[in-house]
Amino acid sequence: MQSSDPIRIMVVEDHPLFRQGLNIIIASQSDMQVVAQAGTSLEAVEEFRRHKPDITLMDQRLPGQTGTSALVAIRKEFAAARVIMLTTSEGDVEIKGALCAGASAYVLKSTPSEELFSIIRSVHTGRTHIPTGVACRLAEHLGQENLTEGEMEVLRLIQSGNRNKQIAEQLSLSENTVNFHVKNVMDKLQANDRAHAISIAIRRGILNI
Template sequence: MKTAAIGVLLVDDHFMVRRGLAVALRVEKDLAVVAEAGNCEEMLAAYRQHRPDVVLLDWRLPGPNGAEATALLREEHPGARVLMLSALDGDEHIHLAVRAGAAGYVLKSAERGEIIQAIRAVHGGKSYFSPGLEALLHDRARKVEISPREREVLVRAAAGERNKEIGDHLGISEATVKVFMARIFQKLDARDRAHAVVIAIKRGIIDPS
């Protein structure tokens, strides 16, 4: 008896990326691209209609990002199997994806064979991470987390605002902003605010604007 192919839903806002992935996956007899989507809303609609076995999901999407889209999908369909495929390799990106319910995280720089291996693993109920990513996740668990308020301060600092401007926007004093910045420097092991912003963007704590 012939085994049914693994149905894959491709989610990426770039049409050519989806086309390339579709061509690469359709070569495999046990994989079938059942639908494509360019954003979270399209993904949810496609999932309801096609009920794919695995959702191959990019992080950067218009509207909700990959982690947020994963959370929305799994809230509606708790059994959904999501594999994140992204160019972003910050420990915070991986953490947020896993926390939202993603079963794996593969870098877009991965070879075709690795992506196929990851899809099969996730479909089989296992997790899969590109080499080195699990170590990043474990390292993050040992780091002191940035609080939501500290993240807000970082976002403002990344926009080039000075302490007084940050305080005015957040409704806190300039002195309090300085306290937050000192904590941020310590938590990120940063030399100064510019260094802190660079580290935060690289790790995925804040998005580049």
């Protein structure tokens, strides 16, 4: 690619106003061009196949499947794809998931436009970018044990307002097994009670509101 060629960008964002805002600020840069847009994970994969952008700005929270799901699908076909995740969440679990899936950068939506432009140019040259605050959030929970799938099922049902007996019935488990899962959830999240566990899980990106 010649240096005079603009960086070809795809914007994936389900909120039309925010997507339009990104398009406008990107258009202000002579070395950047929006070549594709998408509002869902499925559309993102289809548009990537069609346009093969240099950089994809991917909203983490999309309707249906997440932005990380789209990232995984895209990189399965295009291993060299460079994707910058955009999010309002500083949850370490979401961040870790996106980075492990191959995201080149993880950027908060509150990031100033000039900083975003700098990150886009940096990622385009092959670099990665993790903001200091995001890196600190990851380090804060480094080494902590992840919840198992069984514990996640129990946690989701707790979030829905179910008591242990109801959870046991819905999952076809004994109440003792559910009690064991709940204790593990509390220990791993370092929570004082069920409400505290839900609050921590939402803040860390383990659960969505």
